Amino acid sequence: MENLFINTIGDYTVRKCSKDDLSEVISINFTTLPEHYSDYFFEDLLRSAPESFLVAEKDGHVVGYIMCRVEYGFSNFKRFSLTRKGHVVSLAITEGNRRKGLGDALVRNTIEALKLKGCTEVYLEVRVSNHEAVRLYQRIGFEIITTMEGYYRDNEEAHLMALNIAAAQ
16 A cells, blocks of 8 residues: 555654554554544545544554544634634554654644645644643644533543644645
């Protein structure tokens, strides 16, 4: 499979996800995050936005992933303006592989892929209590746009965070 982005970070490789990776991606989602999706949801995102569905791999095994979709809707930055934007649906890295730069690499590579798809913004929702993830996104340039009460099934709040790709170029 041709990969748009292949990066090596120490013993890790960041590359586009393939259909063969989905069982490991689904397993990572199930073991690391409280939000779970159907197998079809993962397959659909891979089919519809393969450039922005990336995995981090070590020793032939997937240890992290990011999956996004491309949407057309109101801008998070320009009032009443429609734009093409990327939505980071899920990002997860297995416990023993965190704090090694993989989250940063996955997000930055996804942003590059979304630029090539014509996106001018990227946005995501993140648990207010996930301070480490919030700091990661802020280091990359994401801003907290708003906080949404009771966003998650367990009633926790979420920050809506966004990055204006066009302004960051």
